[in-house]
Amino acid sequence: MARRRRASVLALALLLAAGAAGAQPALRAPLTAEVRFADALTGAPLAQVTPGVPFAVELAFRAEVGSVPADLAPLAWVRQRDDTDLPCAESAAAYRAAGRAALGSVDLNGTVLGVVARDGAFTILDPQRSLGSANLLAARRFQPAPASIGADPRRAEFLLSLPGTGARRGEVVAISAHGAARVLADGLDRPGTLVAARSGGAWLIERGTGDLLRLGGAGDLRRLPLGARAIAGDGGGEALPARRVAVLHGTLMSVLEPDGAVLAQVAAPEALAVGLTPDAALWLSPGGLNVLWLDAPAAPAVLALPGQFDRLAVGPDGRMVYLFAAGRTGFAVLDLARGRVVQGAGTESPVAEVAFLSDTAVLRLADQSAVGVMDLRTVTPGTEAIVGRVALGPPRPAAETAGARLLVPLTPEPAMLAIHAESYTGFVVDRRNAVSGKPPMEALRLRGGTPMLVQPLDRGLRRVAGDRFQVSASLPAPGDWELVVSTGIGQGAFCAAVPAPPAPSQAVSAPGLIQSRPEGTKGLRLVFTRAGGEPASGVRGVVDFATLTGNWRMRRPFATDQSGITLESYDLRAHLPVVVTPRPGPGAFQPLVIEAMP
Known part of the structure; x- marks a missing residue:
């Protein structure tokens, strides 16, 4: 039987005087939501999601009073659960402020681009990310190059025809x-x-x-x-x-x-x-x-x-x-x-x-x-084309x-x-641009060869009825995944577990250590060593920085060289003392507290 979860997503109430508050009945959320996981094509309920196979996420909202807002525009993403995760409401606020989910999450919002290059390279890009290669989500190569490309709206997938050779x-x-x-x-x-x-x-x-x-x-x-x-x-x-x-x-x-x-x-x-x-x-x-x-x-x-x-x-x-x-x-x-x-x-x-x-x-x-560029509203007989x-x-x-x-x-x-x-x-x-004559103010750098065919794919929630939304998703691997939904109304947000198979168990080894070393006059690099003292070379993952005196946080990907030293350097002077928590794997390295620059 499909796993369902009802979650309160919004509660608005007038604050009454303290003397009258005790006489009021218990507050109820005026807007609730039900989550359903189903087959992306048939709509049949799923008892378990298979990694790599598209599935549908269906959200049904209900208003206790009146109707569901016509301008309700929920956002959603799927993340692997971790002890360091922000609560749902804070995660939703962070997403709406940053415009993207945390690294490793499956974002279910916005448009991504599939790009076929002349040499057969196929890349998937996020046009909202334009810094360096950060907009590159995935890449493959086909020989010969695909002949055509489309996008399946029901399963949120790119479709490529490969002619063979x-x-x-x-x-x-x-x-x-x-x-x-x-x-x-x-x-x-x-x-x-x-x-x-x-x-x-x-x-x-x-x-x-x-x-x-x-x-x-x-x-x-x-x-x-x-x-x-x-x-x-x-x-x-x-x-x-x-x-x-x-x-x-x-x-x-x-x-x-x-x-x-x-x-x-x-x-x-x-x-x-x-x-x-x-x-x-x-x-x-x-x-x-x-x-x-x-x-x-x-x-x-x-x-x-x-x-x-x-x-x-x-x-x-x-x-x-x-x-x-x-x-x-x-x-x-x-x-x-x-x-x-x-x-x-x-x-x-x-x-x-x-x-x-x-x-x-x-x-x-x-x-x-x-x-x-032509404004179609100006196309009228007897006038010059603008x-x-x-x-x-x-x-x-x-x-x-x-x-x-x-x-x-x-x-x-x-x-x-x-x-x-x-x-x-x-x-x-x-x-x-039809009338301004000004050059474009935004540009996107493409990756993977000279582009020939480019296809957009809308991976976002779409309204299928007045109170129902649907989106297709796919998990990259087994694990403890959860769906995060933000309504965009106040702090209305909730999380729901995704019925996915657990990640394969791994042998737990003694955690390694992290040290800091200076990098120039302003920055530092992190040095990773195994429990036995040898350098932790070739480690890749995500490192979290959090100040102990405020609410500043930062998350960055990292990789180490042959000496166990991060390729990236960090300037933390304005945020000390800072707790450094790496996440290349469960319990791989102990956290580090940096109180002063080395």
């Missing part, structure tokens, strides 16, 4: 936000373009056979022998999961329901590109833009265009369609509601990619020199990023990451 067949792998990988499907014949499904899993074109594959999140597979050559989802962008898909196969265009049933099918003998909105299927042909309204599938319309285009991108509301071409500069904007092109503009280099925020379009030039130009870096040959996906929506933030591949840097732009 030689005798090695292709496969699709799923990788969690902290890097745990599992094979979703193998033995495939050159898997190619992948579109994540909103219900879990993905749609995939198997280039060797032309089959369209429907992959379930649990690894189940269904083949549709269509001869597919192009696919598009109705999610509002390549990076977003879709409910339905439109497929070009042979001389036909088909719209498929989530279960693979054909909703609509028409002839499209010269189709160059395909798109899909919740209301219409679109495809480009030499004669113009073909529009098939899904409520009238027997009567497709052809809209004339001012020139030849071979690519299209559909806006988030399914109304504005951006048209561009690989071999020509400029673009056009077509309004489906009006049935005609309403704006257009020239560009110094061909447009290679278009991505959208809720009210903004961002256009990346093929030579990587700049992006154009395009803010944001420089990214020196121009490069367009062939270097052919087929690349380098525009990344940073949802839920209203911002886009525009990546200049050759400088390994992403620049944050938003609607303000």
Whole structure:
């Protein structure tokens, strides 16, 4: 039976006079929460969580009076329990102040990025961490490089199609936000373009056979022998999961329901590109833009265009369609509601990619020199297109990023990451760049090679009903884990044990010692020795510093060299006396009290 825990998360009450307080009934928390751990795909309750396998965390809030606040935005993370942990309320306050959980925790908030490089390296980055390599959460390498990438919203995993090489067949792998990988499907014949499904899993074109594959999140597979050559989802962008898909196969265009049933099918003998909105299927042909309204599938319309285009991108509301071409500069904007092109503009280099925020379009030039930013609210007939130009870096040959996906929506933030591949840097732009003409104020350094495909993954809690929230998680290892939830209202927070298998028992040895040694005139390094007196070389872990005269605390990762001396130095002069507590393992080293600089 699933483990459930009810926890009081908030209590607000008027303070009455002391004489009247005794006459009042016992206070009850006006907001309570129930935690449930379940299978990420089926929703079946879990008696125990398996490390490395995604599971769902479901939170159900209940208000004793009135209703659950509409703006309730809880945050959550999973940590290994330790005697030095802060209480739940203090942990929640620390998280909201610092914007991230403690080292070793499984953060369940915000967006992370999966980056595929030209050389096959795959890295997972946290865009909120920009100091040095601290934004690197995990890394792997594939040969050859993945052909496509998506994100499963039900299981909070990246999905990568690996084409294989030689005798090695292709496969699709799923990788969690902290890097745990599992094979979703193998033995495939050159898997190619992948579109994540909103219900879990993905749609995939198997280039060797032309089959369209429907992959379930649990690894189940269904083949549709269509001869597919192009696919598009109705999610509002390549990076977003879709409910339905439109497929070009042979001389036909088909719209498929989530279960693979054909909703609509028409002839499209010269189709160059395909798109899909919740209301219409679109495809480009030499004669113009073909529009098939899904409520009238027997009567497709052809809209004339001012020139030849071979690519299209559909806006988030399914109304504005951006048209561009690989071999020509400029673009056009077509309004489906009006049935005609309403704006257009020239560009110094061909447009290679278009991505959208809720009210903004961002256009990346093929030579990587700049992006154009347009406020969709200003797109009206008879007016000049207002395009803010944001420089990214020196121009490069367009062939270097052919087929690349380098525009990344940073949802839920209203911002886009525009990546200049050759400088390994992403620049944050938003609607303000459409008119300000100012350069980006934020940048993110990428890791692991020249980026080619970048995919966002929202790992945060999402509201599935008025009082219910859900998020997917995965534990990196067995152990004593607990879920920490912060409501964001006052000090409302609670902790709940995660039903995970215990960590393997380890032989307990005598603890080692720590000493301090001076480093220059301002800092010190820590010297680790084993119980027998030999240097503790190659030790890695986390060290906590806490002052004895106030509430200052600091936690830092550390590593020792061959002499047992930390590679890092620390300036503790302003906080003495300080207690130093290392955590490379249970009872490995005794704490150290530093009363004065050595």
